[in-house]
Amino acid sequence: MIRMRTAAARLAVLAALAAVASRPAPSAAGPQIAEAKDLNSKAYEAVSLAGERFVSPPADKAAVERYGEARRRWARDPSEENAIGLGRAAGNAGRYREAIRAFSDGLSRYPLSYRLLRHRGHRYITIRQLVRAIDDLGRAAELVAGRPLEVEPDVPVSPSRKPLSNLQYDIFYHLGLAYFLAGDYPLAERALREALTWARNDDTKVAATDWLYLALRRMRMDAEARDAAASIRVRGIDLRENFGYFQRILLYRGMAAPELMPLPWDDDPPDQKKANLLIRLYGLANWHLWGGDAMRAMGVYETILKEKAWPYFASIAAEADAAGLMLANPARSTVADALKTWTLMENSRDLGLVYALFTAAPPPAYALSDGKDAVSGLDAIAESFKARGFVAGGRAQDVRFWLEDIQIKMEAGAPATAAARWFLDGNVGEEGPLRHGTAAFVYVQAADGFRVSQARFLND
Numbered sequence: 001m002i003r004m005r006t007a008a009a010r011l012a013v014l015a016a017l018a019a020v021a022s023r024p025a026p027s028a029a030g031p032q033i034a035e036a037k038d039l040n041s042k043a044y045e046a047v048s049l050a051g052e053r054f055v056s057p058p059a060d061k062a063a064v065e066r067y068g069e070a071r072r073r074w075a076r077d078p079s080e081e082n083a084i085g086l087g088r089a090a091g092n093a094g095r096y097r098e099a100i101r102a103f104s105d106g107l108s109r110y111p112l113s114y115r116l117l118r119h120r121g122h123r124y125i126t127i128r129q130l131v132r133a134i135d136d137l138g139r140a141a142e143l144v145a146g147r148p149l150e151v152e153p154d155v156p157v158s159p160s161r162k163p164l165s166n167l168q169y170d171i172f173y174h175l176g177l178a179y180f181l182a183g184d185y186p187l188a189e190r191a192l193r194e195a196l197t198w199a200r201n202d203d204t205k206v207a208a209t210d211w212l213y214l215a216l217r218r219m220r221m222d223a224e225a226r227d228a229a230a231s232i233r234v235r236g237i238d239l240r241e242n243f244g245y246f247q248r249i250l251l252y253r254g255m256a257a258p259e260l261m262p263l264p265w266d267d268d269p270p271d272q273k274k275a276n277l278l279i280r281l282y283g284l285a286n287w288h289l290w291g292g293d294a295m296r297a298m299g300v301y302e303t304i305l306k307e308k309a310w311p312y313f314a315s316i317a318a319e320a321d322a323a324g325l326m327l328a329n330p331a332r333s334t335v336a337d338a339l340k341t342w343t344l345m346e347n348s349r350d351l352g353l354v355y356a357l358f359t360a361a362p363p364p365a366y367a368l369s370d371g372k373d374a375v376s377g378l379d380a381i382a383e384s385f386k387a388r389g390f391v392a393g394g395r396a397q398d399v400r401f402w403l404e405d406i407q408i409k410m411e412a413g414a415p416a417t418a419a420a421r422w423f424l425d426g427n428v429g430e431e432g433p434l435r436h437g438t439a440a441f442v443y444v445q446a447a448d449g450f451r452v453s454q455a456r457f458l459n460d
Contacts, residue, residue, distance in 0.1 A: 332449025
């Protein structure tokens with residue numbers, strides 16, 4: 001198990017993700033691969049810390065056709081290469097769970113494939129499963145050690161241009177990113193510096209250096225961060241993509257004004273405009289954090305999240321940072337806000353939020369499963385949450401909780417009540433059961449907002 005450390009430069013609020021646990025190997029039988037005609041599912045692909053379910057838009061015809069071709073190749077020849085091709089085709093169609101199933105199926109046949117682990121780890125990042133991502137990418141890093149550089153082809157393959165990246169770089173780059181998103185900046189720094197040893201062009205160097213700069217700033221290693229940014233040449237730089245990361249580095253070096261970050265840039269390729277805008281906005285949010293203005297940073301995070309471009313790394317990072325800021329200042333001004341904070345508490349496993357959400361007096365009550373596990377009193381309730389794995393500052397875990405069908409009732413002279421249906425996906429990204437049931441809350445209004453006096457959860 002790897003214990004993750006949080007950094008003061010993230011305002012000590014990104015402790016929502018903190019520990020890495022191992023994951024069992026995929027079933028030898030392998031998962032069921034979807035047919036191309038079934039690729040456009042309405043099922044959610046990922047769940048945020050705030051409990052929002054993300055659904056991919058319909059895949060375009062070309063992406064579906066490429067997936068169908070990859071599926072036929074895999075059926076004819078279930079090789080490692082064809083498993084990678086199938087998973088990448090599913091991912092490029094926006095079907096990330098399907099991609100993970102394809103990579104897992106390949107790993108059931110080739111359990112020591114660092115290539116498959118690299119790609120599955122990437123897609124675990126996409127669906128916010130950082131425990132699994134770090135596990136896969138860490139294993140890939142161990143398995144690839146001592147091997148010669150391997151170029152990774154673009155997907156879809158373009159015969160007119162040379163691929164930019166290589167396998168070793170991509171393993172350590174994505175491992176560094178996963179650690180950064182999990183709040184472990186020292187390990188992010190280590191992985192990203194290793195990625196830079198494999199960078200063979202300006203595009204790969206710019207991307208790894210940008211995230212390295214952010215990790216160093218989060219650790220308050222400002223001099224080292226300046227040195228990293230200064231290593232990127234400005235004149236004569238040769239970029240094919242990753243313009244947004246370069247634009248952020250210009251911001252860090254004082255060569256681009258913060259006011260330019262939300263504006264369109266002329267050198268953005270047409271197919272990268274949204275991605276580069278979100279990358280620049282995330283840099284702007286960090287700029288505000290470094291200036292001590294968490295409120296303005298939160299506003300930029302919210303702007304990013306409103307774009308609903310949830311698979312982008314900038315969106316995942318903004319989502320994690322926004323959750324961290326909410327952990328620092330739990331919302332309780334309304335019952336609806338308090339319920340949102342409850343969801344964040346469940347998904348961050350943050351014991352501090354238990355004390356922030358329940359009332360201390362009169363003694364609160366908390367019950368699970370028809371009252372069999374009923375406890376009374378704040379300290380006893382906190383101990384029951386500890387038994388479920390909650391810790392001070394939170395910990396990383398890949399379970400996701402959310403509430404639906406919320407009904408709030410408020411009457412003058414009476415406590416506020418809320419009823420909802422709860423859902424718990426304990427295996428997001430893999431096949432597994434979805435638990436659900438009903439929840440009921442009783443709230444009292446305290447000086448600092450609404451607090452829970454009673455909560456009961458029943459299983460269906």
